[in-house]
Amino acid sequence: MNRKLNKSDVLLLAAFYSVSSGLAIYDYYKSDNALIEYLIDIPLDVLLSFGLVYIFTFWLIPKYIVTQKKYLYFVVFGLISLIIAGVTDYATGFWTGNNDWAKFPKGFRFLIITIDVGSDLVAFPLGILLTKKFYEGRTQLLTIEKQQKENELKLLRSQIDPHFLFNNLNTLDSLIDSDSEKAKEYINRLSLIYRYLIQTKDAEVMELEKEIQFAENYIFLIETRFGNDYEFTIEKNTSIQDKFIPTGSIQTLLENVVKHNKPKSNGSIKTSISIESEWLNIANQKSTTNFKSESLGTGLDNLKTRYQLLSDKKINIDDSEKEFRIAIPIISLSE
Incomplete structure (x- = not known):
């Protein structure tokens, strides 16, 4: 109620x-x-x-x-x-x-x-x-x-998204000839991501620690694929033990950064992820180039809906001219 x-x-x-x-x-x-x-x-x-x-x-x-x-x-x-x-x-x-x-x-x-x-x-x-x-x-x-139900179908489709796989295979193909050691690391990270997606497909929430590990692997793929176009930092300002967030939340927020911001010609899109006691904050610079995506807002709307079912707290969004900042509540199942 x-x-x-x-x-x-x-x-x-x-x-x-x-x-x-x-x-x-x-x-x-x-x-x-x-x-x-x-x-x-x-x-x-x-x-x-x-x-x-x-x-x-x-x-x-x-x-x-x-x-x-x-x-x-x-x-x-x-x-x-x-x-x-x-x-x-x-x-x-x-x-x-x-x-x-x-x-x-x-x-x-x-x-x-x-x-x-x-x-x-x-x-x-x-x-x-x-x-x-x-x-x-x-x-x-x-x-x-x-x-x-729609989110579950969307999540299952995203796990076998041919575009995601195609883009990563293209990146891997270029790495094999130019940097074989990095290609091996890329394959390892990609396999960890797919294993995680398969293992967590039925989970409503997941340990924050595991979601952060997934984020680190996902960020590796992004930075390898786009070079210096995107730069991510993760700050853990509190313990992440016994804390949870909706499964795939960070993936949604990272995809949001890449989809809706074209890299700058003279620098990278900087994104910071900070973890506080009750909130996970993601802030990214906004592209100076007008760039619209067909899926603009869909991922965030789905995440808001999931929080309605899982928590009394709501997502906080601050969309300014130069920066997009979003804070999602951390769920503690012991409360």
């Missing part, structure tokens, strides 16, 4: 409270209530109702029902929330109505009244909000599942 109110949630609740407040004002008018009841009772009802909705939707249900499965805790804390809201609402209404405090209910009867009042405050708005989020979640899940 999304633990934040989105724009449509706010609009839905605003519409509900507008209608309910209007009906309350009409009811107070028909009952000839005092002005103080309009000014205090109605706004207080809205605040208490919204507070209960927020507590149940974004704390009690996610924590004790969805995550921990502690139903007794949910019932206990839910009743406490209803009682607190009910006591506040009932006592305030009793006071603004200028009632005789000698007739104020006590004991078990008062407890039942406060639970009933709290239930009235939260029942309908909570019901419509949860119903909305349920259908939104189902729709999002179906969309993500469809996108995941």
